[in-house]
Each structure stands twice: as structure tokens, then as C-alpha cells.
Amino acid sequence: MESILKGKLKEAVRILYNSNISDDLIQIQETRKDFRGDFTVVMFPLLRFSKNTPEKTGETVGNYLLTSFPAIAGFNVIKGFLNLEISNTWWIGYFLEMALEEKLLKRCLVPKPEIILVEYSSPNTNKPLHLGHIRNNLLGFSLYRILSACGHKVIKTNIVNDRGIHICKSMLAWQKYGKGETPDSSGIKGDHLVGKYYVLFEKEYKAQVDDLVAKGVEETDARNSAPLMKEAREMLVKWEAGDKEVIDLWKMMNSWVYAGFDETYKMLGVDFDKIYYESETYKIGREIVISAIEDKVLFRNPDSSVWVDLTAEGLDQKLLLRSDGTAVYMTQDLGTAVLRQNEYGFDRCLYVVGNEQNYHFQVLKAVLKKMGYKWSDGLYHFSYGMVELPEGKMKSREGTIVDADDLIKEMKETAREVSLELGKLADYSVEEKEEIFCKIGLGALKYFILKVDPHKNMTFNPAESIDFNGNTGPFIQYTYARIKSVFRKADQMGIKCDISMSSEMKGGIKEIELVKLLRRFTETVSEAASGYSPALLANYCYDLAKEYNQFYHDFSILGEPDPAIRNFRLALSKVTSEILGSGMWLLGIEMPERM
RNA sequence: GGUUCCGUAGCUCAGUUGGAUAGAGCAACAGCCUUCUAAGCUGUGGGUCGCGCGUUCGAGUCGCGCCGGAAUCACCA
Incomplete structure (x- = not known):
């Protein structure tokens, strides 16, 4: 129009x-x-x-x-x-066209589809996932769905940080204090078990440092010379040297962690097409860096550490290889990027990583460009804000980390309580009910996180549990279930939805408001894709659900005697439920048929 | 100190490329279920859009300068 x-x-x-x-x-x-x-x-x-x-x-x-x-x-x-x-005639004509369209989302297809790699999650293998990871995973996954809907070929990747001193810490603690404990023997989920030993390391290590400080040692010296830290560093050297005993331990504990992560990912409803491991990609990074020294893009210090000079780009000098020749964080990201370009030939690569790493990704892109990789223009750091508590950042030392598994469990529990209190699912089996509680609890959590503009920090208050009323996931799910209920009733009454009959609609009608909102769906999806903003879509779904609920309240659908009007309202309901369903699906949120 | 991001109602958040009288939810108060799901709907109160200057017919939105908050500037990842 x-x-x-x-x-x-x-x-x-x-x-x-x-x-x-x-x-x-x-x-x-x-x-x-x-x-x-x-x-x-x-x-x-x-x-x-x-x-x-x-x-x-x-x-x-x-x-x-x-x-x-x-x-x-x-x-x-x-x-x-x-x-x-x-004129209303025009609006109704417009709506009918939309209602009869096979797949509305086809309108979002871009003229030139690209190969887009989305990296998200990026966990460390020494701790379980927390609330911050949840935001990361949800953003990454919904970006995948939204970009795919626009016709792009999107590859979901994860880069697992499975090497480094922090991994050795949990290994060492398990070796010293674990007494052979395993997820099976203890009944503890693998990632939590490994996390437990990481925490234990930090505790014992701190005790050693305090002890040394009490004996008059300088704090920084104490940190370096504490026996546990020494042992951890020795272990890292052994690991890099391929020491069989260390590697075996590493493999075993990692496998526990992966089993744990898989469970969490499954609960969250996210997955990956390709998983990269830093323990593999850092080697490629090292090779690239070394060959770039020959091309004089990088330089070597007298102590034989390797640096890049980015002062011309407005950045600093940055270390790429330590004096002992080992890789740093940047090294492996360089390797991963090159590996990915070789494997997929991506046009764009989206890094879903927190805004605390803005500088890192600026450097990554600049270094690759300096090295002559033209595709580095396609790298994009999708920088999202931190999830904070009312009193500030989550801190493991203060035990304020909101664990992902705990939170998911609590959400399901709350959904169960609310649902049982309302008692609308009495005739469902236990399994069916559980499935619905899961959809609602996770719907609440996911929507809560996705409705916020990604690049802003957001606050989560654990004391007040996530709401189920108002601008929430369950509100939208409820609207959807409500429409489904109307159609079940229509079936019982033998009423069919004949969309074409609504073309006989005339007169001034409030339903046009709803039509106007429905028509914004596809453009919202396109905007969400080009602006990398699932929040846009989330808020659209809310607006639509709210508008529909008003409509639902003001008008009778099945009770309407005039068949033309009844069919028009049924068609409106049908399209609304389809759009709510696919809108939320793009966010990774499932919709219950009843609730 | 340098760089980046943020500042909108008591709280959590929306606010399209600059457009009309700045919107939701939560919390508070008052109503609406013999009729399609009340996880809903309706109403009331609540604002110097951090502050100032500038650009413009028009600024929450753009520019500059302050103030406040966050992140980052490691031979950690």
C-alpha cells in the first residue's frame, strides 16, 4: 500500500x-x-x-x-x-490475500542469500552454564532461525574453550581430592561435578595464598608461588606436550562436561551444526601467525614473543604468541576464523559474544585484514549486554551466579504451580502436563530474555521470579492456546472456517486494527534480521497478542450469527495464531495447544 | 586517562529512516466470568526522556560538551 x-x-x-x-x-x-x-x-x-x-x-x-x-x-x-x-473493502481484500498465502514468511526472502556462520554459546569446560550463557544461546539460536527465514544459509557453530590453565585447575583438584568420583558414582551432572572441583581448587589455592601472605610474602608473589598454582602450570605444560596421563584425564573429564552441556542445550532447545574445539584450532592459529611474520605483517620482539602493531588502526600493539611460543586467546580465534572460511566460505560470520569482548573482536578483525584476508569484512561481533543482578554483576566468589539448570528447573516448577492452581488441564496425562509446564516455564524464561534489546545490559532479579502475566511469554502462549480452543469448539459445533466467505464483509469494523497489525509481521521479521534484533520480533508478538485479546473480548466469534462476519473473525483468529506461532518459533519458543 | 556501550514512570522494559498529546507490563487502587480459556479485558494515578547548548518547520531519536553507570585497555580466557 x-x-x-x-x-x-x-x-x-x-x-x-x-x-x-x-x-x-x-x-x-x-x-x-x-x-x-x-x-x-x-x-x-x-x-x-x-x-x-x-x-x-x-x-x-x-x-x-x-x-x-x-x-x-x-x-x-x-x-x-x-x-x-x-476503504474497508481494500483492507479486507488485503487481509484475504494474506490469509490465503501458503507461507507468509516467503515475503521475507532476500534477493541475495548469503552463507552466514553464527557462533554462539562458547562455553568453558570447567564450569556449568549460567544465566549469561542462556542469553547468549537464546540470541544465537533465534538469530539463526530469523536469518534462515530470510533465505540465508545459516550454520550454527560453537567454539568450545577446552584448553588452558583453568581447565587444568579443575583436573588437578579432582586428581588430588576427587577420590575417583564420577557423575555416575556421585549422581551429579557432569558439568556440575567438574565445576565443583574448579571451585574447590580456587578455595584451596586461596588458602595457600593467604597462608603465604601471612608469612610475609608479597601478594603477587604468593599467587605465583603457591604450590597448587605451580602444579596446575606443570600440568598445562604436560598437556601441551601430549602427556598421556594428563590427556586421558582431560578427555574423561571433558566427556562428563559435554554430557552435562548436551542436557542443558536440549532443555534450552538449541543445537549446533558444527562444534570447534580450541584445543584443535589454536594450532592453526599458531601456523598462520608464524607465516605472517615472514610476510612482515607481524614482528617478533627480542624475547621472541610475536606482536601485531595496530596503532595505525587506532588500536594498540597486541600479543599473538607468548615468548615461550604458546598460543593466546587471540591466536586460536585467528585459527578458528581461517578454518571456518576454508570449510564454509562464509559471506558473514556472526560472533555472539558479550560486550566485554568488544576490544578483542575489533582486534581480531583488524589483524585478519592486515594479514590480507578480504573476507574479514564479513566478520561481525554481535555484542550483547550482560545480565546483571539488582546488586550488580554475578560473582562466583559471592556465590551469586545464577545456574542455568537450576533456573530452568525453577521456571518449570513455577509453571507447574500456576497451571495446577488454574486447573485447566485436569484431563491431561502426567506426561502431557509435564510437556506443557516445560513449554510455559521455558517460554517465560526465553521471552523474558529475548524481549530486551540485545545490546543493552539487563537486570534479572532472582528474588522476584519471572512473571507469567503481562508482557511475558506465557501471555502470548495463552493467546495462542485460546485461539486453538476457539477452533476446537468450532469443530464440535460443526463450524468450518471458510475464508472466502469473509469477502462479503462490509461496513465499519474495528477488526481492521488487527489486520493492520498482522500485516506488519513479515516486515518485522526482515527488520529483526537486518538489525540482528530478536527483541523487535518479541515485542511485535506481544503487541499482536494484546490486540487480539482486546478483539476477543469485544467480539463474539462463534456466537456471531452473520456467517460472513463469523468467517472473517475466524480467519482473523487463524492468521493471528499462525503468526504468533511462527513469530515465537523464530525466537525458539514453543507454543502449547492448551494451557 | 584512552576506547566502546548505556541513562525514558517507584521497578522491568518498548519507542522504526527525526514527526502530532512519550507507551506497555509489574506494583497500587476501582470494576468485568450463567455466554468462544479471567495466564484475560476496562479504568485511575504515576514523566524536566540524566543536564546544557546546537542543527531543524519539528529532537527521547542527530551533533558537541558536561554528569552518572557498565565494560575494556594482561605473555587470563
């Missing part, structure tokens, strides 16, 4: 004022709710052609459109705004 109107406006200006107007001067937007009309044209840019007041210009243009364009039923001018009223 906007593009037709645009054409008509150009025509109007040509005929009325004998001038050609460029596209960017024509501003069309949906009319605000408190004014009469459907579309609003801003008159100010046209004044240079009309040489008249905004009001007069509005009148003249409005009259022209009214007589030359049948879809326009009327207009009014307020200040510099020309509000056009579109």
Missing part, C-alpha cells in the same frame, strides 16, 4: 505543482491511533513545491487522491499531517 501511495503522491505533485519529487521526500507512516485515518503523509517536505501552508497543501493533495484513487475513502488534515482513510 505504501508503495502505491508513494506513486500516487508523486503523480499528485507532478500534476498539481508541475514538479518531480524524489522518493526520500515522501514520508508515509501509519496513522497514530488517536487520529482518524490509516496512513499519514507528512506535508512539510512538500511545501517547497506547493508554496503554500501545510494545511492548504494537505487539503489540495488530499482532494486529488480522494478523486483519483478509489481505495481512499476520506482524509483529514491536522497541522502538517495528511491523514488518509483507506
